[in-house]
Amino acid sequence: MRGAQHYKHETPPPPSTLVWSTYAGFTSFLAMLIVGVIDKYGAAIKNNHLPFAIAPAGAASVLIFGIPSSPFGQPRNVIVGNMISALVGTFMRELFKHTSHSFNWMPGALAVGISTGLMGITNCYHPPAGAAAFIAGNSESAFKRVG
Numbered sequence: 056m057r058g059a060q061h062y063k064h065e066t067p068p069p070p071s072t073l074v075w076s077t078y079a080g081f082t083s084f085l086a087m088l089i090v091g092v093i094d095k096y097g098a099a100i101k102n103n104h105l106p107f108a109i110a111p112a113g114a115a116s117v118l119i120f121g122i123p124s125s126p127f128g129q130p131r132n133v134i135v136g137n138m139i140s141a142l143v144g145t146f147m148r149e150l151f152k153h154t155s156h157s158f159n160w161m162p163g164a165l166a167v168g169i170s171t172g173l174m175g176i177t178n179c180y181h182p183p184a185g186a187a188a189f190i191a192g193n194s195e196s197a198f199k200r201v202g
Contacts, residue, residue, distance in 0.1 A: 079121040086116045109190055111137070111183035118183070127181055132174075136181030140170040144191025159193075166192030 069075070094100060094108035115137075118128030126132060147162035147169070154161075166188040174180045 079117075082120040083113075083116040086120065087113060109187065111186040111190070114183035114186065115181070118181075132179040132181040133184075135177055135179040136170075136174050136184035137187055139173045139177070139179075140166070140181075140184035140188035141191050143170045143173065144188040144194075147192045148194065163189040163192035 070078070090108050090112050097107065099105070100107045115128070115133055118125055119133065122128055144163070144166035147166040151158060151162040167185050170188040171180075171185060174184065
């Protein structure tokens with residue numbers, strides 16, 4: 056009886072590298088498959104030519120499914136970090152849309168810097184969100200199509 060009680064308090068051994076890697080790869084595949092289907096067939100995205108499937112989504116899936124214990128891949132960090140970054144990137148793009156082409160590098164750089172600071176203030180760092188800020192800050196063509 057004493058041995059059984061002692062066993063209850065021990066944590067189970069972690070899965071093997073092969074098992075964990077297979078799980079992480081498969082779940083990342085499923086997540087990106089869903090993103091791809093939404094990008095291809097989602098009516099609002101398709102009709103307005105919005106960029107939905109972007110590289111930071113793949114990086115986020117690696118954090119979420121490959122390293123789920125990382126604070127960078129926690130749901131709050133993923134959602135809030137990406138929202139902050141997308142909003143800041145879009146705002147910077149709009150702020151600089153009438154400036155000279157010699158400053159076209161500025162919106163993306165400012166978006167990453169400001170987003171990083173805001174993620175720190177809100178304690179929700181998510182590294183792929185920095186890429187989302189950069190893309191939103193430098194993606195002039197997508198925002199011209201939307202309006």
